[in-house]
Amino acid sequence: YQYIDQILPGHPKLIMNKGRIGWTHSDIQEYAPEFRNEFQMRWVAIKKSLLITGCLPGFELNDLAPQSITSEVSSMIELKEFSLFPIHPWQWDRYIQVQYKEQICCGEVIDLGHRGDYYTPQSSIRTLTNTSHKNDFDIKCALSVLNTSCVRGIPTKYIESGHYLSDYIEKVITNDPYLVQKMDVLKEVSAAFIPNRYYESLKSSSYRYKELFGCVWRESVASKIDTNEMAIPTAGLLLENFNESLVSSIIKASGLSTKEWVKSYFDVIILPLYHLQVEHGFGLVAHGQNTILI
Numbered sequence: 001y002q003y004i005d006q007i008l009p010g011h012p013k014l015i016m017n018k019g020r021i022g023w024t025h026s027d028i029q030e031y032a033p034e035f036r037n038e039f040q041m042r043w044v045a046i047k048k049s050l051l052i053t054g055c056l057p058g059f060e061l062n063d064l065a066p067q068s069i070t071s072e073v074s075s076m077i078e079l080k081e082f083s084l085f086p087i088h089p090w091q092w093d094r095y096i097q098v099q100y101k102e103q104i105c106c107g108e109v110i111d112l113g114h115r116g117d118y119y120t121p122q123s124s125i126r127t128l129t130n131t132s133h134k135n136d137f138d139i140k141c142a143l144s145v146l147n148t149s150c151v152r153g154i155p156t157k158y159i160e161s162g163h164y165l166s167d168y169i170e171k172v173i174t175n176d177p178y179l180v181q182k183m184d185v186l187k188e189v190s191a192a193f194i195p196n197r198y199y200e201s202l203k204s205s206s207y208r209y210k211e212l213f214g215c216v217w218r219e220s221v222a223s224k225i226d227t228n229e230m231a232i233p234t235a236g237l238l239l240e241n242f243n244e245s246l247v248s249s250i251i252k253a254s255g256l257s258t259k260e261w262v263k264s265y266f267d268v269i270i271l272p273l274y275h276l277q278v279e280h281g282f283g284l285v286a287h288g289q290n291t292i293l294i
Contacts, residue, residue, distance in 0.1 A: 001231040006033040021146035038118040041086035054160040055190040140216040153211025182272040
């Protein structure tokens, strides 16, 4: 899944998908998915009174931090007062150090440096996969570059409700006898955001300065599949190599005719999505990057 996701050529509907306005060539080589680099996050300790959070039971921020970091910093700071928080290295260097200088100087945000597990970017750029522990959570972090149609920060308004929504959708699926056999959800389990008090007080300030400092933890694809299964983004089915698409190779390997395979594809992908919309009123954004085929 990760290998294919990182080389998707673009959004199936929007030609601006590969825009990385705000990045230098060196930034692209370091942090763009097609280069497949791995890097450590920049970790900070944040005074809990600054945070807006939303977490499922058992997924508090300090519980999500790698144990190695927790044990290292517990002797330096009082973790009852602080939460450990990962930041994309580029975002820390370009925005957080500058726009949150007051909180850093006052000791409300404490820089812990590059630590912990290694991550690699997914096609969305701001969502990162843990390569040190593949079953661990993906991290979606604020990344203030223009990609597709907006600057990819983390909006405050979803922080406290995202985990409720994904938990509710999972319950809808598990309680539906048809969907529970066909579909699973990558749930958001925790999220946090630190507002900038000055930009928040300005009604006319750009949204991008109100989405600088946030993070979301989400279940990974690797945690959902068995060792004998393979996951691919459905957008990847049309990838071509030597004039042959991935889907044609899969059909040949299946031993089915093209008509039989497409019928099975409709049974696994199209009909469950249709059922979800007609029966439960959920309509999903229609592109294949967020739909994963097992």
